Amino acid sequence: MNLNLEIIGIIVLWTFLFGYIIVASIDFGAGFFNAYGIFTNKQHILTKIIQRYLSPVWEVTNVFLVFFFVGIVGFFPKTAYYYGTTLLVPVSIAVILLGIRGSYYAFETYGARSHKGYAFMYGLSGLLLPAALSIVLTISEGGFIFIENGNPVLDYMALFMSPLTWSIVVLSLSAVLYISAVFLTWYADKANDTPATELLRRYALIWALPTIITAGGIIYELRFHNADHYEEILSFWWMFLISALLFIGTVWLLWRRKNYGIAFSLLIGQFAFAFYGYGISHYPYLLYPHLTIYDSFTNEAMALALIIAFIAGLALLIPSLYLLLKLFLFNKDYVRGNSEHKH
Amino acid sequence: MINEEAVYYSRILTETTLSFHIIYATLGVGVPLMIMIAHWVGIKKNDEHYILLARRWTRGFIITVAVGVVTGTAIGLQLSLLWPNFMELAGNVIALPLFMETFAFFFEAIFLGIYLYTWDRFENQRKHLLLLIPVAIGASFSAVFITIVNAFMNAPQGFDLINGELANVNPIMAMFNPAMPTKVSHVVGTAFMTSAFVLASIAAFRLLRGSNHIYHKKALLLTMKIGLIFSLTSLIVGDLSGKYLAEYQPEKLAAAEWHFETSESAELILLGFMNEDEEIKYAIKIPYALSILAHGSPTAEVIGLDQFAEEDIPPLYIHYLFNIMVVIGMMMIGVSLLFLIGKAKGWSIVESKPYRWLIVLGGPLAIIAIEAGWWLAEVGRQPWILRGIMRTAEGATTSNHVNLMLLLFCGLYLILGVGSVVVLVRMFRMNPVERELMDRKGEVHR
Numbered sequence: 003m004n005l006n007l008e009i010i011g012i013i014v015l016w017t018f019l020f021g022y023i024i025v026a027s028i029d030f031g032a033g034f035f036n037a038y039g040i041f042t043n044k045q046h047i048l049t050k051i052i053q054r055y056l057s058p059v060w061e062v063t064n065v066f067l068v069f070f071f072v073g074i075v076g077f078f079p080k081t082a083y084y085y086g087t088t089l090l091v092p093v094s095i096a097v098i099l100l101g102i103r104g105s106y107y108a109f110e111t112y113g114a115r116s117h118k119g120y121a122f123m124y125g126l127s128g129l130l131l132p133a134a135l136s137i138v139l140t141i142s143e144g145g146f147i148f149i150e151n152g153n154p155v156l157d158y159m160a161l162f163m164s165p166l167t168w169s170i171v172v173l174s175l176s177a178v179l180y181i182s183a184v185f186l187t188w189y190a191d192k193a194n195d196t197p198a199t200e201l202l203r204r205y206a207l208i209w210a211l212p213t214i215i216t217a218g219g220i221i222y223e224l225r226f227h228n229a230d231h232y233e234e235i236l237s238f239w240w241m242f243l244i245s246a247l248l249f250i251g252t253v254w255l256l257w258r259r260k261n262y263g264i265a266f267s268l269l270i271g272q273f274a275f276a277f278y279g280y281g282i283s284h285y286p287y288l289l290y291p292h293l294t295i296y297d298s299f300t301n302e303a304m305a306l307a308l309i310i311a312f313i314a315g316l317a318l319l320i321p322s323l324y325l326l327l328k329l330f331l332f333n334k335d336y337v338r339g340n341s342e343h344k345h
Numbered sequence: 346m347i348n349e350e351a352v353y354y355s356r357i358l359t360e361t362t363l364s365f366h367i368i369y370a371t372l373g374v375g376v377p378l379m380i381m382i383a384h385w386v387g388i389k390k391n392d393e394h395y396i397l398l399a400r401r402w403t404r405g406f407i408i409t410v411a412v413g414v415v416t417g418t419a420i421g422l423q424l425s426l427l428w429p430n431f432m433e434l435a436g437n438v439i440a441l442p443l444f445m446e447t448f449a450f451f452f453e454a455i456f457l458g459i460y461l462y463t464w465d466r467f468e469n470q471r472k473h474l475l476l477l478i479p480v481a482i483g484a485s486f487s488a489v490f491i492t493i494v495n496a497f498m499n500a501p502q503g504f505d506l507i508n509g510e511l512a513n514v515n516p517i518m519a520m521f522n523p524a525m526p527t528k529v530s531h532v533v534g535t536a537f538m539t540s541a542f543v544l545a546s547i548a549a550f551r552l553l554r555g556s557n558h559i560y561h562k563k564a565l566l567l568t569m570k571i572g573l574i575f576s577l578t579s580l581i582v583g584d585l586s587g588k589y590l591a592e593y594q595p596e597k598l599a600a601a602e603w604h605f606e607t608s609e610s611a612e613l614i615l616l617g618f619m620n621e622d623e624e625i626k627y628a629i630k631i632p633y634a635l636s637i638l639a640h641g642s643p644t645a646e647v648i649g650l651d652q653f654a655e656e657d658i659p660p661l662y663i664h665y666l667f668n669i670m671v672v673i674g675m676m677m678i679g680v681s682l683l684f685l686i687g688k689a690k691g692w693s694i695v696e697s698k699p700y701r702w703l704i705v706l707g708g709p710l711a712i713i714a715i716e717a718g719w720w721l722a723e724v725g726r727q728p729w730i731l732r733g734i735m736r737t738a739e740g741a742t743t744s745n746h747v748n749l750m751l752l753l754f755c756g757l758y759l760i761l762g763v764g765s766v767v768v769l770v771r772m773f774r775m776n777p778v779e780r781e782l783m784d785r786k787g788e789v790h791r
Contacts, residue, residue: 079436086429
């Protein structure tokens with residue numbers, strides 16, 4: 003595996019997808035906890051902390067996803083053909099959910115009128131979205147797309163009857179709630195909001211177990227669904243081992259009520275090792291067995307242009323993102339709600 | 346294999362998404378500049394009214410941005426979902442500006458978030474104003490990059506097709522295609538123009554409905570000035586667009602102008618209707634005007650539809666779209682010019698109720714002109730999705746579920762459209778200018 007343009011391209015895209023998964027998980031989970039809090043009368047504990055985090059960053063979340071799908075068509079144009087043709091229904095549903103979610107967040111926050119039904123929809127869409135989006139990962143394992151009259155077609159029956167599909171859905175849900183709860187525990191702790199910290203810490207511990215069990219279960223199921231991929235995963239066993247150790251570290255810190263910031267960093271590490279381990283073992287396939295990163299790659303001129311644009315863009319974005327985080331996420335006065343924020 | 350039904354519904358779904366998205370996208374590109382100008386004037390004149398204008402526009406702007414973001418995400422994904430064959434080809438050649446657009450938007454989103462939550466956080470207002478510059482630049486460049494992709498669809502270049510295989514791809518050449526200069530400047534210019542007239546329309550409406558506050562008068566005068574400037578630039582660029590079309594897409598120009606026979610000293614057909622026998626009735630015919638529009642000379646030869654095969658000609662109804670766009674554009678130049686002259690000379694007519702109603706009407710009309718312009722651009726390119734290279738039917742998906750998706754997306758746009766209007770109306774009705782000015786006076790300025 004030499005470092006060629008194809009590899010650079012997929013690393014860039016995989017990193018954006020990882021970014022999206024973390025940021026969106028926090029967002030989706032926060033929406034769910036918010037709704038859950040309202041319906042179990044724990045609203046007073048959670049809403050303030052969740053709103054304060056979500057307000058300035060909601061738009062940024064979406065951009066990670068856009069980056070990923072624009073980038074993948076740029077670097078690997080053939081994916082537009084295979085995935086574009088077959089994913090019409092699941093991705094359209096995801097877009098509609100994102101549409102309702104994103105716009106109603108803005109309507110609610112800036113339009114200044116609360117509604118229970120809205121909070122419910124916002125929470126529910128946060129659970130449906132990971133389910134709809136995770137189907138893409140399932141499909142990439144192969145076995146669900148066949149070629150009919152020269153065109154790729156998605157076999158819905160096979161997809162919905164497969165235990166792999168449902169395990170990945172369950173993993174996406176519990177991972178979303180786990181990631182979100184760990185982050186919000188840390189955020190609430192920074193805000194010196196003890197009741198919220200305690201409640202979110204409990205949620206984090208509750209969702210830790212299902213996350214690690216389904217993750218292990220999926221690797222086991224792959225053995226039957228896609229034996230080649232399973233073998234590849236085993237050859238990168240050390241990455242998954244590190245991931246598991248980091249998981250234990252996070253749970254231990256949460257359990258001992260210590261260093262929530264470090265707990266969240268360990269969680270990022272856990273998911274990074276698992277996510278990149280999964281990605282590397284998937285190499286070179288984008289879609290088993292039809293599409294690899296080599297036969298779908300764009301021409302060299304475009305690849306170079308995209309990489310240059312990417313580096314220039316990052317040079318612009320990283321300082322801006324730093325400013326955003328500094329002003330809101332890491333600003334003690336803002337996090338604690340000390341300064342005035344009329345808009 | 347082409348799935349005719351999928352092609353049909355893919356076209357309708359794309360048309361629906363674009364028609365809905367373009368309203369919010371146009372405001373999303375134009376309004377940041379308006380906010381910046383108002384904020385700047387406010388600081389310069391030390392006038393609280395202009396500052397408040399910037400604040401209130403920003404508040405409304407977030408709602409339109411939200412809808413613009415989600416519908417923009419929708420069209421971004423629909424390009425791959427509905428036109429996978431086209432995107433496979435286009436991805437190889439024109440992916441660069443699509444990719445850069447995301448950066449431009451990211452940049453805008455970050456600074457908009459900061460601007461929004463930092464009113465009153467800066468002791469020096471100028472620093473806060475500085476945050477708007479990346480917002481406005483990001484918004485404008487989003488439009489520039491996306492329009493470059495559209496220009497490429499009209500005038501593809503920067504690659505060779507050798508036996509159906511792509512070769513010698515040059516992404517920069519593809520970006521700087523012949524359609525790009527006129528298209529980009531027309532899109533950005535009309536976005537500024539439309540945003541100005543929509544905001545003018547709101548100010549005029551407030552003046553008609555009870556409030557005679559100087560705040561609204563200042564808003565009206567400012568937006569009419571900006572509107573006039575950008576409608577004039579749009580006119581000039583529109584003329585250059587005619588020259589571009591005559592050179593590179595003569596069938597589009599000929600169909601839009603109902604110019605059937607290739608001829609010298611061609612006349613321009615304005616308005617009019619075409620009956621079933623393709624006879625033109627009730628049209629105004631301006632001698633030499635088409636030759637001037639196409640080549641800048643009254644006697645120049647203009648290529649007519651007789652030079653093209655039947656299957657390469659766009660639908661002739663685009664003539665109506667062209668007329669709607671041009672008539673509204675001209676009207677808005679007249680309305681804003683008369684208003685500004687009237688203001689300077691103290692004519693009472695521009696302060697009269699009917700004239701204000703005319704300005705109110707100008708907002709929706711400007712939006713209609715944007716819609717007509719985009720429909721003209723897109724339908725006028727038919728039957729091609731990539732002119733001369735790929736036909737629309739060849740680019741479409743083969744999936745069988747597009748009709749169902751069309752229904753779902755229509756539902757989404759209905760919810761978003763109604764939701765955004767209700768929220769905007771409620772937002773400003775619950776907090777009128779008078780009350781906000783009173784509230785702010787009570788505040789201690791830090």
